[in-house]
Amino acid sequence: MRIGIDIGGTKAHAIAIDHEGVVLGELRLPSGRGNAVLATVREAITRLSAEVAAGGSGDARVESLGMGIPGWVDADSGVVSHAVNLGIERLELGGGVADLVDGPVRVDNDVNAAALGAFALLEQPPDSMAYLNVGTGLAAGIVLDGRVWRGFRGIAGEVGHLPVDPDGIVCICGQIGCLETVASGIALRGDWAGGDFATALAQGDAAALHARRLLVHGVADAVQVLFQTIGVETVVLGGGVVNNLDGVAESVRDELAARASRSPFVASLGLAERLRVAPNEASIPAIGAALLPESGSRASTVRSSHRR
Numbered sequence: 249m250r251i252g253i254d255i256g257g258t259k260a261h262a263i264a265i266d267h268e269g270v271v272l273g274e275l276r277l278p279s280g281r282g283n284a285v286l287a288t289v290r291e292a293i294t295r296l297s298a299e300v301a302a303g304g305s306g307d308a309r310v311e312s313l314g315m316g317i318p319g320w321v322d323a324d325s326g327v328v329s330h331a332v333n334l335g336i337e338r339l340e341l342g343g344g345v346a347d348l349v350d351g352p353v354r355v356d357n358d359v360n361a362a363a364l365g366a367f368a369l370l371e372q373p374p375d376s377m378a379y380l381n382v383g384t385g386l387a388a389g390i391v392l393d394g395r396v397w398r399g400f401r402g403i404a405g406e407v408g409h410l411p412v413d414p415d416g417i418v419c420i421c422g423q424i425g426c427l428e429t430v431a432s433g434i435a436l437r438g439d440w441a442g443g444d445f446a447t448a449l450a451q452g453d454a455a456a457l458h459a460r461r462l463l464v465h466g467v468a469d470a471v472q473v474l475f476q477t478i479g480v481e482t483v484v485l486g487g488g489v490v491n492n493l494d495g496v497a498e499s500v501r502d503e504l505a506a507r508a509s510r511s512p513f514v515a516s517l518g519l520a521e522r523l524r525v526a527p528n529e530a531s532i533p534a535i536g537a538a539l540l541p542e543s544g545s546r547a548s549t550v551r552s553s554h555r556r
């Protein structure tokens with residue numbers, strides 16, 4: 249079996265699949281913080297293989313392991329750094345669990361893992377795809393010929409930190425007016441009339457309506473950047489904001505159509521027609537993580553030191 253683990257800010261979701269992608273077992277655990285994340289991953293692997301062995305539903309040997317985690321990941325060494333939400337400064341995540349796995353171990357950032365999961369669920373997989381995750385932050389994962397393309401130092405797809413508004417607010421990255429400051433979950437935090445953003449929107453609050461317009465415009469900008477710089481065939485929208493805020497994907501498509509109506513150039517690109525929405529499927533990041541070892545950007549992976 250192949251195991252994929254999506255390590256989120258609070259919870260880790262581990263899933264075991266066979267070679268046909270059939271789910272053999274899954275579980276959720278608190279992620280823990282700092283070095284405790286390693287213990288969480290080890291527990292997840294041990295419990296999943298015990299569960300599959302007991303259930304007799306498949307080969308309980310762990311043939312490969314993939315992990316997605318929010319933070320900077322050196323995909324070749326499996327070292328995670330600056331995973332602020334998890335209290336990790338530096339952690340040898342890949343190397344720290346290789347003894348439990350009989351095959352390759354691969355770590356990547358959570359958005360790249362989710363991109364692979366979204367790709368795997370598309371009915372007609374395109375040659376080139378960008379998965380734009382509108383979650384707490386704004387970032388994309390790029391899948392070319394079925395493999396994650398990370399780019400130089402893994403920077404490919406970091407569209408959230410493009411500074412586009414000189415009059416904008418200061419971003420967590422230190423720049424001013426990044427796309428992420430208007431087009432992400434971060435942008436929707438704060439004190440809204442009625443308590444939360446969705447309630448304020450439902451009440452027709454002017455500030456909330458304005459924030460939604462900026463969000464849609466910013467996501468459309470990010471979609472256009474991905475189409476026009478990488479030249480991908482398809483952009484797939486996903487993430488918590490897309491899943492939980494009614495009509496956002498439709499509004500982004502409308503915005504792209506409006507841009508096309510004003511510009512023969514944009515019209516010729518057919519952006520709105522090539523935009524897709526990821527299924528609202530909670531297991532996309534974990535399934536994508538399970539597919540990482542065979543779809544890495546390079547052949548080199550962290551090999552198990554397990555000897556028998």
Ligand SMILES: [Zn+2]
Binds near residue numbers: 409410421426
């Ligand atoms: Zn930024």
